[in-house]
Amino acid sequence: MPELPEVEVTKRYLEPFLVQRQINKVIVSADNYLFLTPPKELKQQLHGRTIQVLERRAKYLLVGLDNQSRILLHLGMTGQLLTANVPSPLRLLSSTTGASLTPEAQVAFRPDEHTHLQLGFSDQGPEVWFRDPRKFGKVKWLKPGASDERLDKLGIDALEADGSELFAAFRKRKIAIKALLLQQTALAGVGNIYADEGLFLAQIHPERSVADVKLAECRQLVKFIQQVMERSIETGGSSISDFVKPDGSQGSYQDERQVYARQGMPCRVCKTTIMHTVVATRSTHYCPKCQR
């Protein structure tokens, strides 16, 4: 899924839903790739804790607990945080716009083999589940005061940046601007969709070397990335493949995208055919006329 906007949508939905609730049931799947803390230990550490706060750092979520320990979550490519007893998130309908699934999709929601963590609460209200078919997500328990190397290496959050931080990372580098955007070390939270969309609005070709991008362009680029991300958050994120909000409904930002996965279609500005290429091993989409 999930880039910064989708994680922020998830955070905003879950925050009022989780805060002040006491965990009294923890069900974990068998140990696997996504558990950075062994499931058995996770279960032991979470049981009885009350959730105090939810924070987002780039594409990570941090769940703060009453003993000052924290749960670090990353959704990877296909991770979903879901509230139980809502419409099924198991399959998205094709090209549905708007917020809700159709009545036909309102089937009972139950955990499946991809549900790795289930949290139940002492108030007996709806549970919260973490589901991730590809297991590229991450779950880690951080003891009180503990930091994590994954968080420590993150650059400034993309929504907080002004462009000078990105420009500062250009020194002595020759990589493509898109490759730098995808690294989380200068600007954190930008993934493949919003990198392509931001570069389009800034009229910068994704393969341009950072050595050729001026500070003013950098500020513009970051401004456009923020504009795209803020609009995406407003519309519930991009539900292009797996992302759904915790209640199972889809976001609709995919309907507003200008270039991502639009190769072969006309540019919405100049009608030139949108091109597809690979940059930094990632699928890349751009308008050859608008972007230089």
Added chain:
DNA sequence: GTTCCCCTGCGG
């Protein structure tokens, strides 16, 4: 810097 890998599902 690229390349490969983690893993599952889907579309061509």
Added chain:
DNA sequence: CCGCAGGGGAAC
């Protein structure tokens, strides 16, 4: 059947 997918880390 093969190639590809919103991520990211390790190994060349």
